[in-house]
Amino acid sequence: MFSLPPLLPPARATVKPLPYTLACVASVASGALVALATWYPGHWQILLLLLPAVWSRVRGHTSAFAIWVGYYLAGARDIPVVCMRFFSGHGELTRPEALALGIAFWIAQACVLATPWAILKPESNSSAARHAMCATIATVLVTVPPLGIIGWLSPAYVASALFPGWKAPGLVLGMTATACAAAVSRARFARRVATLLVILSLLARSVASAPVVPSRWTALDTRLGRLDQSSYASLYARTQQVQAIAQRAFSEGATVVVLPEEIVGLWRPAMGYWWRDDIQAFAAAKRTLIVGMDLTASRAPFRYTDSAVIVGPDHGRLDSRQPVPAALWRPGAAVSAIRGNPTQPYVAVAGKSVAFSVCYEDLLWWPHWRILLQSPDVIVSLSNSWFDSDLALAHIQHQGIAAIARLSGVPLLRAVNR
CATH class of the missing domain: 3.60.110.10 (Carbon-nitrogen hydrolase)
Structure with missing residues (x-):
């Protein structure tokens, strides 16, 4: 006597990937929502702090990558149309060719700019200091050349919302705020630094004044x-x-x-x-x-x-x-x-x-x-x-x-x- 093989695979083989897929979709969506709220049609650059905060909490390099891909895809969503209009307007490509090129650029730029955040994502049990350091390094990498050649939508823009008029020290403090956002849920010291940054930001915003363009x-x-x-x-x-x-x-x-x-x-x-x-x-x-x-x-x-x-x-x-x-x-x-x-x-x-x-x-x-x-x-x-x-x-x-x-x-x- 011999038995027939089971007609269905084990249940665990069909349901195990589902939470992982949903986690990636949720990560892409969260990044996209931050892009829309921070940039047009939103105008709240302070929300850029949500990206390193969420990035530090997700598990795995893929989810970390997905957050930032969603952010850069949503923020730079006009690249395909811009390429179509520009290259076809100058007669260099047909509209379909220019649109296809634009779609390739759009996807490529999101992947390139998201890669440092994926590579530098620490393990979940890593220290708060390591999360803060990796977030700072990733921000620098996507802001200065060579990646900075396409360094639009940089998280460094949060500095202008937090510390208007503070110039280079304001940029340094803004980078510190990004580092704290990645570590604030992991260490008491990071929360203390974040509290100090909030106080300094309130001070900077209270004394900031609108600069005046020269007369005539x-x-x-x-x-x-x-x-x-x-x-x-x-x-x-x-x-x-x-x-x-x-x-x-x-x-x-x-x-x-x-x-x-x-x-x-x-x-x-x-x-x-x-x-x-x-x-x-x-x-x-x-x-x-x-x-x-x-x-x-x-x-x-x-x-x-x-x-x-x-x-x-x-x-x-x-x-x-x-x-x-x-x-x-x-x-x-x-x-x-x-x-x-x-x-x-x-x-x-x-x-x-x-x-x-x-x-x-x-x-x-x-x-x-x-x-x-x-x-x-x-x-x-x-x-x-x-x-x-x-x-x-x-x-x-x-x-x-x-x-x-x-x-x-x-x-x-x-x-x-x-």
């Missing part, structure tokens, strides 16, 4: 859309539009006018001729124009800088320290923007020291290191949002540079083209 300085938002650089006729038409906008602002009493990033496109010899009379008139009237443009750096291979240029009685420029990866910054390609020197000093405009943020830099921390050490008189941000002005990304970008200005206690002047 104005930043102009435009609605000129994407610039067609395929012909001199289209370039001349854009030049006339931009000149009219600047002249109108000066006629209304402004002495310093800021125009958006790349608003006049690539600077050519013909444009120097078209702008010559206006620049001379600005200088004679002591009126300064800050305008975004691209400046040729080399011809073969073609390299250019995404720059903010000052003309009039003052002269100077600042080159973007990190042009948008893949869109503008393409190392090894035939055409690419190049990165400006991160140590570029402030530029003097109308007797004020000015720090600049050029478009993509609004989303990053590390290009602005000098602001937290040597306070300028004003931060000038130039952006060109013709491809994302109706998306959450445009709001998150503004939130990012506004947070840096708030932490540094410096007024922000921002010009955007839509």
Whole structure:
């Protein structure tokens, strides 16, 4: 006699994976909810402290990874649409190709930025000090290059909500708050430090004041859309539009006018001729124009800088320290923007020291290191949002540079083209 094998596998083999799967789904959802509450449509960056707190409590590297993947996927959810509009708008890819590329970028950036948090996740029985140290190291890794090149949505932004106007010490205290959030449920000492941080935060927020933009300085938002650089006729038409906008602002009493990033496109010899009379008139009237443009750096291979240029009685420029990866910054390609020197000093405009943020830099921390050490008189941000002005990304970008200005206690002047 022999017996037939059982028709069904043991019950434990079918139900055991379910709690694990639910735990991963819950982790992704918790990260996504924090992203939405912290960034657009939410505006509570203090909630970033929930991420290290939850991260320290979950079991296993996979759940730790899932929390941060959910956060970065939800926070950067516009990447597929942005890629579709940008690359198809410039005729480089079809809309389906650009959308597929955007989806790949979207998933890849979330995985890359979540990886340090997964690798550094301590065992559940590890000490509070180890959790605090690992949370601090992970925050630094996703904030500074090389990962910081795509270091948007950094947990370091919590510092601006907790310690406005406290500059570099405020950033250090904000990092300390992140470390405490990861350890507060594990050690009495961490809870004592957290209590001290709460007191310091209340003090910082009570004495903080809204910085004032210098008198007669104005930043102009435009609605000129994407610039067609395929012909001199289209370039001349854009030049006339931009000149009219600047002249109108000066006629209304402004002495310093800021125009958006790349608003006049690539600077050519013909444009120097078209702008010559206006620049001379600005200088004679002591009126300064800050305008975004691209400046040729080399011809073969073609390299250019995404720059903010000052003309009039003052002269100077600042080159973007990190042009948008893949869109503008393409190392090894035939055409690419190049990165400006991160140590570029402030530029003097109308007797004020000015720090600049050029478009993509609004989303990053590390290009602005000098602001937290040597306070300028004003931060000038130039952006060109013709491809994302109706998306959450445009709001998150503004939130990012506004947070840096708030932490540094410096007024922000921002010009955007839509």
